[in-house]
Amino acid sequence: MSAPAGTPRSPPSGPRPRAPLWSVLGGNAFILSVLYLLLGIGVELGRRMYPSRFLQRLSLSLDSLPARALELVGALSPLRDAYLEGRVSELGVRLVFGATTLGVIFLLALLVGLAGWSVRGALERRLQQRH
16 A cells, blocks of 8 residues: 655665666766866867967866876886887877876776775664664
């Protein structure tokens, strides 16, 4: 029998179904990647069409994330040398920076997601112990 119209329904008891961790992490990382890509495209187009000090600095700021990641793994210096010697084009450098940025975003999404998942699990265990 259903509740009369206008009366609030109580939420179902028992554990709530969880969203699969990997799909949530992947979805969040994908959204961040798309936003970063769109921002980068907008800044690059603006920098080329309407050069200004602000857009130049913003472009450098966006490039600092992948540059630091590449520097951390020791790949920035060889990439710089290859670019200066003409073995890698500007497009090639942009592709490497883009792939590196995607990797960093997905790694950060994984770390944040795992941290959140761990905290949630610890809180759920603590609540179950109280009951």
